[in-house]
Amino acid sequence: MDFDTEIDWDEAFEYLPGSIVELKAQPGVLHRIDFYEAMMVPPIWLVDDHRPHYPHELRIVSRREVQACSLEPELVQV
Numbered sequence: 001m002d003f004d005t006e007i008d009w010d011e012a013f014e015y016l017p018g019s020i021v022e023l024k025a026q027p028g029v030l031h032r033i034d035f036y037e038a039m040m041v042p043p044i045w046l047v048d049d050h051r052p053h054y055p056h057e058l059r060i061v062s063r064r065e066v067q068a069c070s071l072e073p074e075l076v077q078v
Helices: 009-014
Strands: 020-023 030-036 044-046 058-062
Touching: none
Parallel strands: none
Antiparallel strands: 020 030, 020 058, 030 044
């Protein structure tokens, strides 16, 4: 079985660590995504919640603090 073909990459990049979300069942209560584990069902873990969630349970509020790649300068020798 090729696991790479089973991963929903669009969903993984939509629910990036650091994104602020709210549970649709608890509007107004904000949570931060801790990590997205593609091989887990459900795949989304929140910083302050002990159980994972499905994407349909969440509404993304902000991605302001999401860092998708390292922004540290690198020394390039020519």
